Structures are given as structure tokens and as C-alpha cells.
Amino acid sequence: MVALTIVFNPRDGSGTRQQLHPTVELQGTSHSCLAIHRTSTRPRLIELKSNMPASQRPTRSWTISLVALLVGVLCASDADAQILVGDSSVGYIDSAVLGNQVRLRFDAGYDSRFADRAEFVYAQYGEAGAPELERGIDNHQELSAYLEWQPLENLSLFTDVPFRWIDPVVNDNTGGLYDIQAGFKTALLKDDRSLLSAQLRGYFPTGDARSGLGTDHVSLEPALLGLFKASSRLTIESELRYWIPIGGSTASGIDGSGEPRDFSGDVLRYGLGIGYHAYQGSSVNVTSVTELVGWHVFDGLHSNSSGQRLSAINDAITNLKVGLRFSDSTNSLFVGYGTVLTDSRWYSDIIRFELRHAF
Numbered sequence: 001m002v003a004l005t006i007v008f009n010p011r012d013g014s015g016t017r018q019q020l021h022p023t024v025e026l027q028g029t030s031h032s033c034l035a036i037h038r039t040s041t042r043p044r045l046i047e048l049k050s051n052m053p054a055s056q057r058p059t060r061s062w063t064i065s066l067v068a069l070l071v072g073v074l075c076a077s078d079a080d081a082q083i084l085v086g087d088s089s090v091g092y093i094d095s096a097v098l099g100n101q102v103r104l105r106f107d108a109g110y111d112s113r114f115a116d117r118a119e120f121v122y123a124q125y126g127e128a129g130a131p132e133l134e135r136g137i138d139n140h141q142e143l144s145a146y147l148e149w150q151p152l153e154n155l156s157l158f159t160d161v162p163f164r165w166i167d168p169v170v171n172d173n174t175g176g177l178y179d180i181q182a183g184f185k186t187a188l189l190k191d192d193r194s195l196l197s198a199q200l201r202g203y204f205p206t207g208d209a210r211s212g213l214g215t216d217h218v219s220l221e222p223a224l225l226g227l228f229k230a231s232s233r234l235t236i237e238s239e240l241r242y243w244i245p246i247g248g249s250t251a252s253g254i255d256g257s258g259e260p261r262d263f264s265g266d267v268l269r270y271g272l273g274i275g276y277h278a279y280q281g282s283s284v285n286v287t288s289v290t291e292l293v294g295w296h297v298f299d300g301l302h303s304n305s306s307g308q309r310l311s312a313i314n315d316a317i318t319n320l321k322v323g324l325r326f327s328d329s330t331n332s333l334f335v336g337y338g339t340v341l342t343d344s345r346w347y348s349d350i351i352r353f354e355l356r357h358a359f
Contacts, residue, residue: 083195085358088227089275089287091334092321092352093239096197096225098156098185103146105354109347112137117312118300119248119264121346123209123216125303127263128249130171130212135305140166140347142178154187166212170305178207179214185225199223201241217247217264233277241269251301251309265300265312269293275325284328289336291321295346315344323352332356 085099113136116122116129123129144162151157159182165175183201190196201221207214223241230236248264273291297315304310323336334354340347 082192083190083227083229085356086327086329086332087229087235088237089235089289089325089327090237090273090291091289091323091325091336091354092291092293092319092338093237093271093273094199094223094225094241096185096195096227096237098150098154098187098197099148099358100150100156101146101148101356101358103148103354103356105142105144105146105352107142107144107350107352108139109137109142109350110139111348112140112346114302114304114312114344115346116263117302117315117344117346118267118297119215119217119245120243120267120295120297121215122212123214124249124251124263124301125171126307127251128216129209130168131210132170133303133305133307134171134212135169137347138167138169140164148185156185158183158185164207164213168212171212174208174211174213176208176211176213180204180206183221193229195227197225199225199241215245215264216249217245219243219245233280235275237273237275239269239271243267243269245300248300251303254301254309254311261301262299263301263309266298268296268298270296273321284326287325287327289321289323289325289334291323291338292318293321293338294318316342317344317346318342319350330358 083097085095085097085101088095088097112121115134115137116125119128125134126132142162142164144160146158146160148156148158159180161180162178163176164178165173167173181201181203183199185197185199188196188198199222201223203215203219203221205214205216205218209216221241221243223239225240226236226238228236244266245264248262250260251263252260254261271291271293273289275287275289277285278288279286295315295317297312300312301309302312302315318341319338320341321336321338323334325332325334327333332355334352334356336352336354338350338352340349
């Protein structure tokens with residue numbers, strides 16, 4: 001924060017008019033103060049105030065003063081450049097913002113087909129996953145608790161603990177702990193309007209894959225996340241994530257060959273979200289959110305109800321998500337709906353409710 005103060009002392013204590021001596025001071029929160037004194041003849045620099053001891057103060061020259069002024073302005077700008085958790089409005093895309101927050105999220109998804117595709121959501125049916133070959137998941141519900149902690153300015157750590165309930169067509173209904181996720185985010189580029197972050201998310205097989213509650217393998221997902229405040233009302237956010245399975249299952253007899261092939265495969269996820277502050281009140285803001293999220297499967301297989309293992313290479317899925325976020329300075333509620341736009345899908349429709357608190 002930079003403050004400019006001009007002080008006039010036209011009279012002394014006796015009321016006698018004195019020569020005008022306006023003083024101009026530029027003050028930074030933690031920087032030097034530059035004082036310029038003007039007499040009736042010409043302006044001259046009379047003092048360079050600093051938090052440093054007098055013996056360490058720089059010489060009183062215009063060059064040093066201008067350098068101090070420039071450094072002070074730049075440092076003050078950096079101090080003011082801050083994007084907060086509340087600036088992110090998306091409900092499906094991962095947020096680029098680092099910050100202390102807790103989040104509760106509830107999902108209800110419907111009509112999943114080829115649900116073990118590339119072992120991205122479920123392990124291979126009849127092998128590492130649920131015991132019976134599956135035609136699909138009629139519906140599932142998931143409740144997850146997310147905690148993010150920011151110990152350093154450019155680093156945050158997070159964990160996400162999900163519980164899932166599924167209603168398969170063939171296998172038994174079940175519910176319980178799903179695969180826990182954990183990772184970190186770091187800011188790469190930032191100013192007062194934009195932020196680019198790198199994220200690494202790990203997926204760990206804590207769920208019972210044989211009951212259909214996990215993938216039965218570790219996965220790593222590096223990502224680039226972005227946020228840009230186009231105006232006081234419009235925010236654009238994006239994600240680019242690459243999911244890498246480690247130690248997934250295999251399947252034999254694919255394409256008439258007896259050679260085993262990896263059932264799991266790499267998946268690219270990408271998304272773009274736009275948030276518009278439709279209503280800005282004294283205590284509550286309402287933001288409309290539109291997101292486009294896509295996945296591209298680069299490798300792997302999926303199974304069908306007849307026992308065939310089919311290639312999932314180049315399967316492409318695109319979803320449209322819409323929602324509203326109601327927020328105040330530290331809390332927000334998100335209500336969203338998503339639907340598939342392509343023939344391939346993880347689910348046909350999804351409903352999401354989310355409570356978020358920043359601290």
C-alpha cells in the first residue's frame with residue numbers, strides 16, 4: 001500500500017506567517033519514505049527516511065531516491081496481488097487457487113456404461129474388480145470431505161476422502177470408503193488478476209475394489225490449473241490434467257492375441273469454466289457457472305456384459321456442467337448439474353452439492 005501525503009505549515013505557533021514549506025511524503029508498508037522539501041527558490045531532497053540504522057542509510061541522491069521509490073512501488077504491488085479461495089467459482093474443474101479451506105461435496109450420478117473403462121473409476125470386472133461381468137451402474141452417490149492447508153505462500157497440501165454407494169445392474173449394491181486422494185499445489189505465475197498453478201494429485205487404493213469401490217491401483221495425476229479475472233464480474237478458469245495408472249490389471253486374448261495387455265490406460269482430462277457474478281449483494285453474492293469438461297483415453301480396455309475385453313483407445317467423453325454458487329466472504333454453497341454430450345460416457349447425468357469454507 002502506498003500513501004502520498006502533502007503537508008503545509010504556513011504559520012508558526014505565534015500566528016506569524018512563515019515561508020511555505022510543503023512536504024511530500026511517499027510511504028510504503030515496509031519500504032523507505034521519500035520526503036521532498038520545497039523552499040521558495042527550488043525543490044531539494046532533504047531527507048530519505050528508512051527503517052535501517054542511520055549508519056546504513058544510502059546517500060541522499062536523486063538516483064538512489066528514485067530506485068527506492070521504484071522498489072517500493074513494485075514490492076507494494078506484489079503485496080497487494082492476491083487471489084483468494086473465494087475468487088474461484090467452478091464446481092467441477094480443479095481450482096488453481098491455493099488457500100486454507102475445507103469442503104464437503106455430494107454427487108449423484110446416473111447411467112454409467114463400460115464403467116471399468118481404462119480402470120479410471122472402477123477396477124476390471126471379473127478380475128481385480130467386482131466379481132461378475134457388469135452391464136453398468138444404474139446410479140451412484142458419493143460424499144467426500146476435502147481439506148487443503150497452505151503452510152507456505154506458494155505451496156498448499158490437500159487430501160480428499162470419499163465414501164461411495166453404487167447400484168450396479170448385475171453385481172450387488174454396496175457402499176463404503178472409496179480411493180483416497182492427496183497431493184499438493186504450487187503457484188507458478190501470479191498477479192492481481194491471474195494465476196497459473198501446478199498440481200500433483202495421487203490416487204491410493206483404499207477402497208474395496210472387489211466390491212466395486214475402487215481401482216485397485218495407485219495413480220498419479222500432474223496438472224496445470226489456471227484462473228483469470230477478466231473483470232470484476234467475469235472469471236475464467238481452466239484445467240489440464242494427465243492421469244497415469246501404476247500397476248493396473250491386465251487382460252489376455254485381445255484381438256485374437258494371447259499376449260496380455262494393460263487394462264488400465266492413460267487419460268487426459270481438460271476443462272474450461274466461466275463464472276459470472278450475476279448478483280452482488282451486501283452479504284451474499286450469486287455466481288452463475290458454466291463448465292465444459294472433457295476426457296481422452298489414450299490406452300487401455302473396457303469389458304462388456306458378454307465377457308469381451310474391447311479397446312478403449314481414443315474414447316472421448318465431453319460433459320457440459322452448469323451451476324450456481326452462493327457465497328459470502330468465507331463460505332459458499334454450489335449447486336450444479338452435468339450432462340454428457342458424447343456417446344461415450346462415465347455417466348449420463350450428475351447432480352452436485354458443495355459446501356466450502358475458507359479460513
